[in-house]
Amino acid sequence: MEEASDEYEQTTTEEMSVAPALVAVADSENVQVGLLKNMVPDPGWFDSDRTKFEDWWRGIRLFLKSNRVLKTNDRITAILACLRGSVAGIYAQKKLDELDEELETQDWDDFVKELKTTFSDKSKVVDAEWKIEMFKQGK
Secondary structure (H helix, E strand, O other): OHHHHHHHHHHHHHHHHHHHHHHHHHHHHHHHHHHHHHOOOOOOOEOOOHHHHHHHHHHHHHHHHHOOOOOHHHHHHHHHHOEOOHHHHHHHHHHHHHHHHOOOOOOHHHHHHHHHHHHOOHHHHHHHHHHHHHOOOOO
């Protein structure tokens, strides 16, 4: 009987020493699998600050791509969910009302064009044109 108890203790000790190694391997596999999914951070809110639109837009596009949001209405809904504040919040509410009324899928290209027209930093283009116009080479 005592031999069985020693064998049980030995097996339990062996299992216990192997278990952390298996847990570590499982955790590292989960981290690697999870790493790919979480590699692109949530772009956060867009609060109508035009100077931050380009960075936010790049982040939201990467986020949608990495999370495989492929359907147009799902993409539009996800973007609208990230808009808040004065102009962005009003825009989101207006578009949400339009989505509720329409039974068809909206056109992605039209939505992107409208979003960029509404929120992009127009002064960037004007500044770039001004710099090109004023550029001088040499004397």
